[in-house]
Amino acid sequence: MVSSKQYSKIISLHFSPDVVRRPMMYNLAKQFDLTFNILKARISPREEGHMTLELSGKEEDYKKGISYLQEHGISIQDVAQSITRDEESCTHCGLCTALCLVRALWLDEESRKVLFDNNKCTACSMCTRVCPVGAMNSEANGDF
Ligand code: SF4
Ligand code: SF4
Structure with a gap:
């Protein structure tokens, strides 16, 4: 409904x-x-x-x-479907959190893990360019 x-x-x-x-x-x-x-x-x-x-x-x-x-x-x-994270590759280094202006990637103080909320993501692709292990991936939209 x-x-x-x-x-x-x-x-x-x-x-x-x-x-x-x-x-x-x-x-x-x-x-x-x-x-x-x-x-x-x-x-x-x-x-x-x-x-x-x-x-x-x-x-x-x-x-x-x-x-x-x-x-x-x-x-x-x-x-929300165009940027994905490979959970197994992510080392939780935190590099991407400094570039994610909408805080779709952020450091959880308690667990010390970097969390990802794809519903906040604007698909700017900044994280895909800086992630040292290639854990953040962009699909379909290319560089748009
Ligand atoms: S830059 Fe890559 S490895 Fe580091 S926290 Fe972000 S997604 Fe994980
Ligand atoms: S694509 Fe942009 S908005 Fe989405 S998680 Fe990465 S840095 Fe944040």
């Missing part, structure tokens, strides 16, 4: 040059009463658009908004 409670998720969008010129984000906010916080946006040399954003609103409105975007040919990826 879809509830009316507040819902928030970080997603990445990929869209064609044709969509870049349309006011999709304005329509999304106006028609479905959603708010969004753009975390990263880029137009490629071929004029395709890439955007990472946090989308918030009532869960039923969120689902309608996602359907609206998909109906207009925008492919959507849940950012």
Whole structure:
């Protein structure tokens, strides 16, 4: 069952040059009463658009908004699924925690382990570049 409670998720969008010129984000906010916080946006040399954003609103409105975007040919990826950590490789050195601005990676004082919450991750890929043992991995989105 879809509830009316507040819902928030970080997603990445990929869209064609044709969509870049349309006011999709304005329509999304106006028609479905959603708010969004753009975390990263880029137009490629071929004029395709890439955007990472946090989308918030009532869960039923969120689902309608996602359907609206998909109906207009925008492919959507849940950012929480795009960055993963190989738990066996991580040595809990803590290097990545200094670079993770949204604190998706942080040192737990009690256990002295570095914890990872992929729901806070914005897929900036900083941790994947610095991890000395390659424990943090980026899938599908490449360098976006
Ligand atoms: S930099 Fe790599 S090894 Fe070190 S805590 Fe982060 S994920 Fe683990
Ligand atoms: S990609 Fe790594 S550094 Fe960037 S937000 Fe996610 S966990 Fe933090």
